[in-house]
Amino acid sequence: MTALIRAELFKLRTVQVTAWLLVATLTVVVAGGPRPRARRSSRHRARPAAGSALLAVAVASASAGEIIVMIMGILAMSQELRFGTATSTFLVTPRRGRVVGAKLAALTIAGLVFALVSMVVAVPLSVVLIRAEGGTIIWDGQVADVLVAAVLVMMLYGLLGIAIGALVRNQIAAIAGSLTWVFIIEGALAGLLPDAARWSPAGATGAALQIGTWTGNQDMLTPWWLGLLVLAGWTVLIAVVGTRSALQRDLT
Amino acid sequence: MTARGDVATTIVFDGLTKQFGQTHAVHELSATVRPGVVTAFLGPNGAGKTTTLRMLLGLVTPSRGTATFDGRRYDELSHPVRQVGALLEATGFHPSRTAVNHLRTIAVAARLDPRAPGRVLETVGLADAADRKVGGFSLGMRQRLGLAAALLGDPPVLVLDEPANGLDPHGIRWLREFLCGLAQEGRTVLVSSHVLPEVEQTADDVLLLAHGQLVRQTSLSELRAEHAHGADIRTPHAQELDLLLTAAGYPSSVVGPGRLVADAPPSVVGDLAAAHGIAVHRLVESTVGLEDLFLTLTADVSP
Ligand SMILES: Nc1ncnc2c1ncn2[C@@H]1O[C@H](COP(=O)(O)OP(=O)(O)OP(=O)(O)O)[C@@H](O)[C@H]1O
Ligand SMILES: [Mg+2]
Numbered sequence: 001m002t003a004l005i006r007a008e009l010f011k012l013r014t015v016q017v018t019a020w021l022l023v024a025t026l027t028v029v030v031a032g033g034p035r036p037r038a039r040r041s042s043r044h045r046a047r048p049a050a051g052s053a054l055l056a057v058a059v060a061s062a063s064a065g066e067i068i069v070m071i072m073g074i075l076a077m078s079q080e081l082r083f084g085t086a087t088s089t090f091l092v093t094p095r096r097g098r099v100v101g102a103k104l105a106a107l108t109i110a111g112l113v114f115a116l117v118s119m120v121v122a123v124p125l126s127v128v129l130i131r132a133e134g135g136t137i138i139w140d141g142q143v144a145d146v147l148v149a150a151v152l153v154m155m156l157y158g159l160l161g162i163a164i165g166a167l168v169r170n171q172i173a174a175i176a177g178s179l180t181w182v183f184i185i186e187g188a189l190a191g192l193l194p195d196a197a198r199w200s201p202a203g204a205t206g207a208a209l210q211i212g213t214w215t216g217n218q219d220m221l222t223p224w225w226l227g228l229l230v231l232a233g234w235t236v237l238i239a240v241v242g243t244r245s246a247l248q249r250d251l252t
Numbered sequence: 253m254t255a256r257g258d259v260a261t262t263i264v265f266d267g268l269t270k271q272f273g274q275t276h277a278v279h280e281l282s283a284t285v286r287p288g289v290v291t292a293f294l295g296p297n298g299a300g301k302t303t304t305l306r307m308l309l310g311l312v313t314p315s316r317g318t319a320t321f322d323g324r325r326y327d328e329l330s331h332p333v334r335q336v337g338a339l340l341e342a343t344g345f346h347p348s349r350t351a352v353n354h355l356r357t358i359a360v361a362a363r364l365d366p367r368a369p370g371r372v373l374e375t376v377g378l379a380d381a382a383d384r385k386v387g388g389f390s391l392g393m394r395q396r397l398g399l400a401a402a403l404l405g406d407p408p409v410l411v412l413d414e415p416a417n418g419l420d421p422h423g424i425r426w427l428r429e430f431l432c433g434l435a436q437e438g439r440t441v442l443v444s445s446h447v448l449p450e451v452e453q454t455a456d457d458v459l460l461l462a463h464g465q466l467v468r469q470t471s472l473s474e475l476r477a478e479h480a481h482g483a484d485i486r487t488p489h490a491q492e493l494d495l496l497l498t499a500a501g502y503p504s505s506v507v508g509p510g511r512l513v514a515d516a517p518p519s520v521v522g523d524l525a526a527a528h529g530i531a532v533h534r535l536v537e538s539t540v541g542l543e544d545l546f547l548t549l550t551a552d553v554s555p
Contacts, residue, residue, distance in 0.1 A: 003360060003361055003362070003363045004361050006360050006361075007357055007358075007360040007361035010353075010356060010357055010360050011346075011349075011357050014346075014349045014350070014353040014356075014357070015346055015348050015349055016348040017348070079346065083344040083345065083346050083347065084343055084344020084345075085343075085344050085345065085346055085354075085357075087311060087340055087343045087344070088343060088357075088358060088401060089357075089361075090310070090311060091309060091311075091332065091333070091338055092332065092333055092358050092361045092362050093332075093361060094309075094310040094326055094327035094329075094332060095327060248313070250306075250311070250312040250313060251306065251311040251312065252302075252303070252306060252311075252312060
């Protein structure tokens with residue numbers, strides 16, 4: 001199994017798109033990140049955060065790269081079908097479940113790397129920007145929670161991407177569909193059915209990153225780790241359905 | 253390539269059947285492929301060759317029947333890459349990955365010697381292009397890279413689907429000699445093609461497929477012996493010679509005024525005619541080309 005995971009990591013390293021995704025992640029962190037801003041849901045309007053939460057807010061905002069890690073996961077799965085490398089992959093490992101398992105493990109590691117790189121940039125940048133505006137930096141438990149949550153969220157989104165890639169065969173459909181979900185349907189859901197939106201993937205992500213504390217959104221799930229659990233639940237659900245269909249399909 | 257001797261592997265198809273909805277892609281295919289020779293898997297477009305090979309390699313699930321290597325399904329092999337090398341049509345490469353890195357993805361996953369990718373690239377003549385991205389490769393180069401992937405584990409069995417596609421005449425000759433060499437080392441070599449002349453000089457055994465059904469399993473020499481020799485005769489006494497040949501046990505028939513074809517060596521026809529004082533104006537050996545033979549045999553099966 002370790003050989004398979006190494007092979008999947010090697011595949012990620014040897015295509016250009018991975019480097020571009022890392023560049024995109026850092027762009028998101030630097031450009032959109034360390035300023036408190038509305039995330040996804042149009043209903044969440046940014047408000048000046050209370051003193052102690054300032055750093056947490058900045059860090060949470062900076063972790064918007066999870067969507068990019070999700071795309072990396074989708075590509076890791078769907079490019080195999082798009083470019084026809086699935087044939088050689090399954091010739092090497094005829095037990096397809098092991099391939100999906102190795103991809104999940106590889107994306108966990110890749111997600112961790114992307115998250116750590118993001119945080120290494122986001123945290124100092126947040127500190128600098130907050131200082132520049134005359135703010136006070138307070139390192140407290142909330143900052144630590146958000147940091148941990150931001151890393152775990154990125155890792156989970158990589159797995160979510162694999163799950164979506166297994167479920168939706170067509171690469172364009174998988175990417176367009178999930179972006180539509182994240183940026184349009186989730187927003188509409190938050191506006192129309194806030195009770196349901198709390199439990200949606202984006203709602204759970206917001207809860208994990210404690211976005212409610214600075215948007216004033218009282219509907220978020222608490223505590224923050226419940227958000228992570230719900231997100232993990234979504235990932236498992238999609239992975240199970242997606243993997244089952246991917247494993248049985250004829251590869252012609 | 254290391255010498256093999258003892259690791260012979262026989263491929264057995266047993267009642268292999270695949271239906272795609274209403275399409276009977278492969279129907280009740282039973283055949284044996286032995287080690288030490290090149291076996292040609294022939295059939296016209298859409299005959300079911302690729303589907304059969306994909307079932308053999310565990311990529312397509314059969315509707316019925318089995319395909320095994322020494323009794324084991326592909327997914328039951330302990331180390332598939334070291335046991336079976338495969339090249340399939342529509343196998344792809346990530347365009348932004350280099351040739352050697354494509355092979356490394358396989359070598360890493362299959363725990364092969366890290367030097368194996370370089371070695372097989374050398375074998376197929378792609379060493380110079382090792383660090384080039386596959387996106388810029390020509391059809392023939394991709395085909396060579398696919399072949400390199402098949403050879404990576406130095407397997408005793410090779411399953412190649414139309415390996416000559418996209419190769420230039422030079423490449424085709426090289427491939428032919430290469431495959432013969434592999435078979436001589438004792439490996440099992442199963443090669444599909446829809447052009448018989450392509451494998452004519454390589455293959456020993458032939459599996460002939462049409463409309464998903466096995467038409468013949470035979471050896472090429474047998475096939476030739478059966479059909480290749482005949483005589484095309486011009487004589488004013490066609491009817492008379494026809495009767496004589498038939499009486500002597502050679503099937504023959506009058507095909508036009510003063511023209512007759514017989515399933516007999518020309519020497520026999522000439523001697524027989526001379527013995528009975530029949531004038532023969534023209535006597536030529538008619539060799540049924542394997543191409544014609546292929547067309548005839550595969551046309552006979554109703555879909
Ligand atoms: N995924 C599929 N869905 C439906 N029909 C299929 C599928 N794959 C193959 N077929 C059908 O099965 C039959 C056999 O196809 P196959 O590709 O095995 O033929 P082939 O002998 O390899 O032909 P060629 O020489 O053109 O490569 C064809 O009628 C084809 O249309
Ligand atoms: Mg084919």
